[in-house]
Amino acid sequence: MRLRVRVSLSAILLLILSLVAIPARAAAPGDVITAQPTTVYALPGKVLEVPVNAWHLLYTSTSATGNANAVSGTLLVPKASFPLGRRPIIGYAVGSHGLGDQCAPSVSMSQGTEAELALISLFLLKGFAVAVTDYEGLGTPGEHTYMAGISQGHAVLDSIRAATRVSGAGLSDRAPVAVMGYSQGGASAAWAAQLQPSYAPELRLKGVAAGGVPADLHAVADHLDGTSNFGLAAAAGVGLDAAYPELRLVDDLNARGRALLADAADDCVGDLSKLAGLRFSDLSTVDLLNQPKWLARLSENRLGAQPPRVPMFLYHAQGDEIIPLQVGSTLRSEYCRAGVNVRWASLPAPSHVLGAVEGGPAAIEWLALRILGLPALSNC
Numbered sequence: 001m002r003l004r005v006r007v008s009l010s011a012i013l014l015l016i017l018s019l020v021a022i023p024a025r026a027a028a029p030g031d032v033i034t035a036q037p038t039t040v041y042a043l044p045g046k047v048l049e050v051p052v053n054a055w056h057l058l059y060t061s062t063s064a065t066g067n068a069n070a071v072s073g074t075l076l077v078p079k080a081s082f083p084l085g086r087r088p089i090i091g092y093a094v095g096s097h098g099l100g101d102q103c104a105p106s107v108s109m110s111q112g113t114e115a116e117l118a119l120i121s122l123f124l125l126k127g128f129a130v131a132v133t134d135y136e137g138l139g140t141p142g143e144h145t146y147m148a149g150i151s152q153g154h155a156v157l158d159s160i161r162a163a164t165r166v167s168g169a170g171l172s173d174r175a176p177v178a179v180m181g182y183s184q185g186g187a188s189a190a191w192a193a194q195l196q197p198s199y200a201p202e203l204r205l206k207g208v209a210a211g212g213v214p215a216d217l218h219a220v221a222d223h224l225d226g227t228s229n230f231g232l233a234a235a236a237g238v239g240l241d242a243a244y245p246e247l248r249l250v251d252d253l254n255a256r257g258r259a260l261l262a263d264a265a266d267d268c269v270g271d272l273s274k275l276a277g278l279r280f281s282d283l284s285t286v287d288l289l290n291q292p293k294w295l296a297r298l299s300e301n302r303l304g305a306q307p308p309r310v311p312m313f314l315y316h317a318q319g320d321e322i323i324p325l326q327v328g329s330t331l332r333s334e335y336c337r338a339g340v341n342v343r344w345a346s347l348p349a350p351s352h353v354l355g356a357v358e359g360g361p362a363a364i365e366w367l368a369l370r371i372l373g374l375p376a377l378s379n380c
Helices: 009-021 105-111 117-125 149-163 184-199 217-224 230-243 255-264 269-275 292-300 325-337 352-371
Strands: 032-038 052-062 068-078 089-093 129-133 176-182 204-211 312-317 342-347
Touching: 032 068, 052 105, 052 149, 068 105, 068 117, 068 149, 089 117, 089 149, 089 184, 105 129, 117 129, 117 352, 129 149, 149 176, 149 184, 176 184, 176 352, 184 204, 204 352, 217 230, 217 292, 217 325, 230 255, 230 269, 230 292, 255 269, 312 325, 312 352, 325 342, 342 352
Parallel strands: 089 129, 089 176, 176 204, 204 312, 312 342
Antiparallel strands: 032 052, 052 068, 068 129
């Protein structure tokens, strides 16, 4: 595995900005570093331009360990005026794209290869603005902190803050806000909901929809060990190692493990199939995930301990082969016991991907009703 430089170029850029570009105050989470107009395409080959005003953003956020960082993303704003007051803003958290910068949703949207644009477009058709984060280290210098939920939640919330600070976007910091995501994005959305009261209390968050949520990373990793989707568990190990320097994953890997994970370190999600069928025991002679240092960080990144204060729509495919239904239903139970207003949907979809297809439109309609101020009905 390659030697990593922990002080990234983005961190150096933030330091320069705090000393030179923003003399009145230090950069705050959600401040816009750059906002460059961009074009979003719906199909490969750049043959169908999405008719929106769009910006590629670089904005300030906060890492899992509380340090300032710089995160990229894309802001999409419909060209038509919004007739019902302040234009709502959706923080959209994408699912697993991979570990390399070329996998970032800002890249795929500019190339016409972003599958989740189909769902994003349903918000745009309602006149809502959509902020799509690339997450920490995906599209910016440094490693992607894949599945480090606290970092991902910060990145989502700060993408919304940044959206309101883009000159020419016409968005208000008093606009109604909602968050949606599935899979990695589902975890990110749920983390945004949990973190918002303390991290971004000024945001007028109306509801959060989170599907296929890997709420308990240890349980998901145990489930994926030895399966065709083991690459996702291995990638999460790489991502958490990037977020938490003390984990020092490379020190615990055998030669085969170092070679395999170094090779996968810049792969997109489809390329992780090269790790299919492997086990953690193939990569290391120690019980990686049950070491105290890993148990501590996995526990810290387990959803459910801090109840959100906004209505939640949780949905999960009954046939999910990647994230067991029980993981999602346990999160639902924990939120319900804590008094969260939860709408739960156990979908008949036979796979993880089809759960996104089946549940996404319902989640969008549920969020639209929250934006409009209609009360949410719990089925706890």
